[in-house]
Amino acid sequence: MDEHTHPPAEGAEELRPNDVRRMDMETLVSYLWRNAARWMRQQRDRHWDDAEPLPDITRAALKGYFEPETLARTRIRRVPIIENPAFYTAFDEAGETIPLDFRVWAAITFGDLILLSDAQVPGPPPHSVIFHEMVHVVQFGALGIDAFAEKYVRGLAQNRFNYMAIPLETVAFDLQGRFEASAGRRFAAESEVLAELDPEDPPGERGGESLNRRR
Numbered sequence: 044m045d046e047h048t049h050p051p052a053e054g055a056e057e058l059r060p061n062d063v064r065r066m067d068m069e070t071l072v073s074y075l076w077r078n079a080a081r082w083m084r085q086q087r088d089r090h091w092d093d094a095e096p097l098p099d100i101t102r103a104a105l106k107g108y109f110e111p112e113t114l115a116r117t118r119i120r121r122v123p124i125i126e127n128p129a130f131y132t133a134f135d136e137a138g139e140t141i142p143l144d145f146r147v148w149a150a151i152t153f154g155d156l157i158l159l160s161d162a163q164v165p166g167p168p169p170h171s172v173i174f175h176e177m178v179h180v181v182q183f184g185a186l187g188i189d190a191f192a193e194k195y196v197r198g199l200a201q202n203r204f205n206y207m208a209i210p211l212e213t214v215a216f217d218l219q220g221r222f223e224a225s226a227g228r229r230f231a232a233e234s235e236v237l238a239e240l241d242p243e244d245p246p247g248e249r250g251g252e253s254l255n256r257r258r
């Protein structure tokens with residue numbers, strides 16, 4: 044509605060629409076992750092006070108996969124829809140495709156805050172949806188918001204904007220699949236997420252089998 048006249052956030056990097064079109068990939072990646080990190084902080088701050096602890100039933104279902112402290116510090120908030128960030132207007136105005144359309148997402152995580160979309164998940168959230176987001180909570184906890192944003196955007200750009208192929212997402216989807224197949228046989232998902240982020244573990248030696256290999 045008034046998104047084109049929306050004032051830039053404090054300290055926002057003002058980039059004109061033409062700049063988006065002219066950017067080389069490295070400039071675009073840098074622009075995107077810096078704006079994404081700022082957006083994540085803003086969203087977390089905006090929703091934190093109205094968010095609630097994970098429901099008891101969710102914590103019971105995810106116990107054993109994640110540390111009790113991790114489950115305890117995570118908050119969740121229902122929103123009508125996951126809104127796209129204001130800096131997307133630069134893409135719209137340049138006639139460029141937006142990197143990811145969050146309006147069709149069921150949930151999204153900003154640090155230790157999970158937003159759940161009423162539009163996509165009208166009823167109680169399936170445990171596997173929250174499980175997936177908890178993987179991101181652990182990644183955020185280990186990396187911090189800036190490093191998460193940079194890794195995420197870089198992975199997106201390196202995989203032709205297919206978000207399912209972003210390494211931070213493939214870990215989440217792999218573990219989510221194992222959670223769904225685990226029928227309550229708990230495994231230490233949190234330590235596996237942390238091991239995947241360990242810089243001492245060179246990517247070349249990991250391969251696609253690493254998650255299975257560790258169990």
Ligand SMILES: [Zn+2]
Nearest residue numbers: 175179212215
């Ligand atoms: Zn995800």
